[in-house]
């Protein structure tokens with residue numbers, strides 16, 4: 001991994017799931033040639049690793065122990081980042097709904113969030129880092145030069161997820177997906193630790209009727225205005 005540098009510039013992109021953060025951050029990281037922090041992947045990996053060890057997900061100190069000692073590697077490849085947990089390629093597995101639910105449970109534990117804090121900050125390296133998550137601008141990188149809160153309506157996010165799943169040949173119910181998104185938003189926004197909310201100095205972008213290109217261009221405008229390129 002690149003050398004940690006507290007002077008490296010930071011762009012944070014927070015927001016609910018399905019708003020397009022992952023795609024936008026991956027494109028921007030590639031375009032700018034900056035580091036990419038997918039913080040959700042760390043929560044997903046923690047959930048998966050804890051489950052594999054047979055831990056109860058409300059056993060806060062045990063799960064935090066797993067988070068603190070994760071044996072994980074992120075390997076960049078031409079088609080995206082490969083995630084290797086204890087030598088095992090879990091790239092596809094961590095994206096399943098099942099692991100998403102494990103992630104959401106462990107993300108509500110404050111000891112787990114504390115255990116993952118430094119690991120996330122270690123992604124700050126030159127020429128810069130784009131951090132994708134829920135509390136990047138509020139907790140992990142409060143000093144970030146550019147902060148974006150990317151959102152979209154629950155219906156639109158449900159449609160996007162429905163399209164992704166059906167294109168992969170999975171059965172899906174649109175109303176159930178929208179309901180699930182609303183329930184997850186509710187949990188993420190109302191939890192006691194690091195609730196999902198825009199930083200006071202974040203620019204809110206509603207991607208409901210925007211293309212990925214339009215969102216990327218809007219973020220790049222902010223990056224240019226901040227003098228980061």
Ligand code: DC
Nearest residue numbers: 017039040043103104107133134135
């Ligand atoms: O972005 P995602 O769907 O991969 O995130 C998985 C879960 O982790 C989701 O329930 C939100 C949570 N999460 C979090 O609490 N804080 C972050 N910085 C990133 C994700």
